[in-house]
Amino acid sequence: MMTIYIQFSNFFVCEKSTDLTALKNELPATVRKSLRKSSRFSLIAAQPLANNLSQLYRDEMSGLYFASERGPLANTEACLQDFKQGTWQLMPFSFLNVGINSACFDIAQLVNINGKSLALSDADQSFATALKIACNDLRSKTVSSALVGTVDEHLDQSVIFTAPSHIHEHSHPNDGAAWVNLTLNPDAALAKLDGIYHFPTLQQAETWLRQQTYDENCFFTLPHSLKVESLAVPDGLTEYRHPAAKTCFTTAQGVKLAAFVKEISNGHLFHITKGAQGTMTIIKISALLSTSQ
Amino acid sequence: MADRIFITSPALSCALGDHLDTIQHALQHPNISARIREVLVEKQTLPYYAAPDSSLDSETAFLSQLERVVTQTLNSANLNKTERATTGVFVGSTSMDISLREQAFLRHSTKTELPGSDGSNIGNIPAYLARLFCLGHMHISISTACTASSIALIEGMNMIRAGVIERALIVGVEGFNYLTLCGFDSLLLLSTVLKPFDKHREGLILGEAYASLLLEKEPKKANKSLELLGGAVATDTESISGNNTGGEIPARAMAQALHASQISAAEIKAIKAHGTGSVANDLSEAQAISQVFGPTLPPITAFKPYVGHTLGASGVTELILLSLALEAGFIPKTFGFQTKDPALKVTPTTHAAPCEPGAVLLNAFGFGGSCCSYVVSNLK
Structure with a gap:
């Protein structure tokens, strides 16, 4: 069995109150431009990577594995609230940003990955499942390296979505993202x-x-x-x-x-x-x- | 040597019907006008390909249709308790359970959840199916837009070959919802008629589908009509809503799918195109096909004029349509196609053509730059 190594690892957390502008300001100017139409969810996902692009191992066969348990629920909620209030005309990016594949695309573009990319969910095991699939793809040589990440944001007081039972009334979890970069190369591995x-x-x-x-x-x-x-x-x-x-x-x-x-x-x-x-x-x-x- | 993976026990509900015999008959005798419904959104009507028992009409249809196709698949495969416990669940969808939530919120101002779910998450559907049908430990939702159930198929195959699961239930689901319909309208991608690869193509029409099948190494039933040989996924970072019209990355996905299937382009007997009928995406796909296959192309067919663009469900839906056509011995004509586009080097089938046993390439492309191709072998 081929051994898999972690070459890069980083995470980011922020308060629910951290707004889009603050998140954009954390990004390098070049990245900020490419993510100008991105949602808060995408910007959270980008934070652990944007200042570390040179540390990532990637080539034309690299893969991207993007996990989330709940996805960008706030974006979906906003669209449905508009419908409820009689506004049926959506803005294109309001619609595009309701899916996790949109954030996955933003990251693929940010890190320049043209190989396999995959946005998935497996409830509490989402990140573990993404790791599992990435390892399988590395071993089968489907990809040469894998960038595996997870992002979630909590939605307070939603009228459409239910919080899991472990999120209690007085619990205010942060939003956040985490990424690891996997390869088969032991050199300088963490x-x-x-x-x-x-x-x-x-x-x-x-x-x-x-x-x-x-x-x-x-x-x-x-x-x-x-x-x-x-x-x-x-x-x-x-x-x-x-x-x-x-x-x-x-x-x-x-x-x-x-x-x-x-x-x-x-x-x-x-x-x-x-x-x-x-x-x-x-x-x-x-x-x-x-x-x- | 990788395990051989067979595609078995299909079940489908879409605009052509909810019984395989009916759907097969409709493919042979297409009558498009009967299947498109008009959906009123504010002051305009938008066409939509609805399933017979549609979530457009009923709040219970989404779950009942989903459960019905999966029940048909599992009953057809006749799996015992132990076999179910080693079956992984892979669901591909664009809107997941939004159909349910949207109806609850817009009609009743309430929340709703799939029974037994602990909170709202995008992995609810596979976990729900696993609970309901006592299925195994791997439950994955793939959210890659229109490639979702195609990628679910490839991941199911990969996990069987890796020994993680014994078989995979692959489900493509797309229920009607205003969020998706209005979203596509906002992108100016909708049309009133679907004409893949036609000179006068103007866009797509959305559709509803609930599709289910099994991937198995050793099917119990003698019916081994299709084998899944291999597939590949690539990412086009040109634009979130469409591939580069040069077709480079879709061509890469096709070439890698052929490589993974250990088959050459010359051995491909037919291509099931993604064929959305949108100007840019058909151009991109046509360019990619001609890059991979050169001037001598196999018959190319597209199914969206029959069932609409069923988005994340389109992979499994169109695979089942293909299997029904192959079983009946033909490659369907590309309904809606009338005028060749001189800008495209691709002309789809203009009439039903007899099919030979052999390999067929299937394409799926989606928002977010997702490009997926895979190869099945028609064993009959």
């Missing part, structure tokens, strides 16, 4: 992706976790949908917490993984995700060197 493991049930995932050996640098992350007390955590495994991971939905997991790779120089991460019907996926990652991007 981390190694040791494996992606699937389990039909939580119990089988726990059994597998008990069979692993741990040292003092072994960490785990959990999705919002799984409380830490509901998992039998083996001795030696510590929850990896990061202040930026207040982000909502699947992107919180992406931020934790990206932060671990970016900031931890020596350690192993067991990135645990829970899918529909209680299935589990664990992604194991090993940090390779001390660095800060």
Whole structure:
């Protein structure tokens, strides 16, 4: 089995109140121009990449994998609110920006990827699934490198969309995005992706976790949908917490993984995700060197 | 050697009907005028290809049609509990469940969710189908606009070949909603008649479809009429709403699909074009086809004049239409095409042509620069 390495990792989080202008001002001037018609959702997605384009490994066979749990719901809500108020004439970009493929396009254009691109969702496992597909494509040589990202924004007080049960009235998650760049090249890699493991049930995932050996640098992350007390955590495994991971939905997991790779120089991460019907996926990652991007 | 992947157990509801026999008959005896409905939006009417039990008329149609096609597919495949548990769900759609939400909000000012969903997310449909039909651990929504269910097909194949799942349920779904109709109207892409590759083409007409099929390594049933050989995806970053009219990136997707399928352009017996009938996209696709195939082209057909542009569902919908035509032994004529465009090196089929056993290339292109091509082999 070919080993997959993480060459780049970055994340971005912002408050719900951070507006379009503020997000645009964070971008380099050249990027700002190309994203002038983009939505807030796209601009959040672009933040971790826009100032780091030279660090990304990509060529004409590179692939882009764009995950989101909820997508740009605010854009959809705005269009339907217009209908409700009797305005049926949409502006073209108001319509185009309702889909995650629009944000995926913005990123493909930003990083100049003409190979495979894919915008997908798999609920809480969206980011993990994007990683899984990217790894499969790298191993089958469908792509030469993969840029895998996740973005989500929370929608307060929606009259159309329901927040997941883990988002409570007094919980105000940040919006955010996270990206990792995968290759088969170990040179200067930040981390190694040791494996992606699937389990039909939580119990089988726990059994597998008990069979692993741990040292003092072994960490785990959990999705919002799984409380830490509901998992039998083996001795030696510590929850990896990061202040930026207040982000909502699947992107919180992406931020934790990206932060671990970016900031931890020596350690192993067991990135645990829970899918529909209680299935589990664990992604194991090993940090390779001390660095800060 | 990669596993062989067979396409089985199709089910479809679209403007041609909701039974495969009816749809096959309609392909052989097309009568376009009967299937287009007029939708009133403010002071204008916009044409729309509606399914027999349409979400245009009923709030329950979206879910009942979705469940009906998937039930037909799973019943036809006769999967037991263990087999269902190792079946992944891949849904391709442009508007996902907006049809449901829009109706609830505009008609009743309420929220609605698919039963059992924990909040609104774009992965609701595959998770809902997995819960309802006790399907396996991989549930993916593909949101790449008009290539969505084509890419769902390729990802299903890839995950079977990678050993992650045993088989894949591939669903293309596009229910009627005003958001999409008004959105396309805002882009000035709609027309009153669909004429792919015609000199006088002016745009597209949207359509509704619920389509479902299985990808399997070893089908239980003897019916192995189509094999999925391989596919490829490329991204054209020229414009969010259309490919470069030079056709470079769509040509790349086609060439890579042939390479992935280990087949040459000369071995392709027919092409199912994306053929939206829009000026720029047909030009781009025609350029791409001539770059890959040169001056000697196989028969080229386009299905959108039969069922409308069913957007994210068009991949699986048009694959099923193709399979029905091949099963009946013909490549359908491209309805609506009348006048050759001298700017295009492509002339689609003007009458139904007999088909030989062999490989067929299928194209799908979408907003966001998504270009997807794949090859199926007609085993009959």
